[in-house]
Amino acid sequence: MSMGKRKDSGQSVLFVAATGLQRSPAHPFYDKLNEILAAGGFDAFAEERCARFYHDSLGRPSLAPGAYFRCLFLGYFEGIDSERGIAWRLADSLSVRRFLGIALDEAAPDHSTISRTRRHIDQETHLEIFTWVLKVVAGHGLIDGKTVGVDSTTLEANAAMKGIQRKDTKESYQEFLTRLARESGIETPTREDLVKIDKKRKNKASNDDWQSPSDPDAKIAKMKDGTTHLAHKAEHAVDMGENACGAVLAVNLTPADQGDTETLVETVEQACENLEAVAEDPRTEDVIAEDFAAEVVGDKGYHSNQTMEDLQEMGARSYVPEPDRGRRDWEEQPEAQAAVYANRRRTKGARGKRLMRKRGELIERSFAHLYETGRMRRVYLRGRKNIHKRLLIHAGGFNLSLIMRKLIGKGTPRGLQGLGFCLFSAFAALLAVYRLCAAQVTKRAPFSTIRDLRYTSYVVSLDSCPQRAFTTGC
Secondary structure, eight states: OOOOOOOOSOOOOSOOOGGGSOOOTHHHHHHHHHHHHHHTTHHHHHHHHHGGGSOSSSSSOOOOHHHHHHHHHHHHHTTOOSHHHHHHHHHHOHHHHHHHTOOTTSOOOOHHHHHHHHHHSOHHHHHHHHHHHHHHHHHTTOOOOSEEEEEEEEEEOSSOGGGOEETTTOOBHHHHHHHHHHHTTOSSOOHHHHHHHHHHOSSTTOTTTEEOSSOTTOEEEEOTTSOEEEEEEEEEEEEOOTTOOOOEEEEEEEETTSOHHHHHHHHHHHHHHHHHHHHHSTTTTTTSOTTTTOEEEOOGGGOOHHHHHHHHHTTOEEEOOOOOOOSOOOTTOHHHHHHHHHHHHHHTSHHHHHHHHHHHHHHHHHHIIIIIITOOSBOOOOSHHHHHHHHHHHHHHHHHHHHHHHHHSOSSHHHHHTHHHHHHHHHHHHHHHHHHHHHHHTTOOOHHHHHHHHHHHHHHHHHHHHHHHHHTTO
16 A cells, blocks of 8 residues: 655645535434434424524524524534534534534534523423423333432532632632631731631531632532532433333432432422323323322432422332431321331332332433533533523433434444444354354364454453443333
């Protein structure tokens, strides 16, 4: 093979046929996804719901609602965390431009256009789009709705701890420590003096006293890795029915300083409202279980007397492990005793143990896809409403990926790119098995054949193991 050389100069091509443009593996993925959206009338639905946010004649041409929501879907499928990154990807990729319906001679929307469109469209409309996606997922038989699992995680806010201020005096953290040092008799405190004073204080980072001026909705919280940041808490309600694939039924964004027992009922109610909307649709009314949200599954952090009573009043059977609190006095709490004992009995049963294993599989998977590979562990928006809008459509993209895994076996364009190598590895493994069987028949098994079989089996195992987590239950 001769070495190719880059052409430094020369006349560029004047005309290029559109049929001659290179197509990436992402093209069939996005083409199939557009077929799913078109079959349900997504663009017409989005334009009807968003018509009240646009003027009939004034202003410059805006970004179409269907294209705007596709931009946010793109954030999940491509693993892009910011709207600037989404705009850059739109301008760079032919497959993404085709997904949004942007012609080759049209300019891709700027990040400011995406941001302004998000601010104009309210939170309720984003929730309607999320519910529309749930109906499409239910139409493919991927939602049962009887059992709902709930869990939460923290998202790092777009605000720095060093910028927090006192709520009463508006002092920065440095100014506050300097004032304490002067009150203690140190006129010109050094950095070492401030550190010593700060170590002796208790409740030094209380949300009752401090807030971020750039994002007042962010709260001081401890993250999963043990560090302290300004954060928000995202709580998911995930479908855990018999044949469910772990679709996200509700996404609730709450202050990070609220405990799980304070937000569980609100998240379950949101899931019930979304499931009711799906059950009322004539196309999906036969798919959803009649007693939807009849079972609620959570971890130990959700257990409390009041939570067990609230779930019992809602008519839901709880499966929440009980922390070891020792011997308890129920003399003045007979109703709480009945609810706690009933939950304890269900949790220790065979179904309760099976649901606990399934909870770790389905709920943790949604967190991994949305916040790790989906790149939303750190948010680049400010304000709880703005972040919740993005999370709703981000979770809608996750639900659409469940349909794509059912239809083509892959939930993202990047996963589809490696499908060719997976098929080649499987074919090589079958060929090696055939050669080994032929050698066994002749009572001769060459060392090279056995070595090839071991190698191909190792390659297939590496390539097929990640798919087990994606296809379980689908």
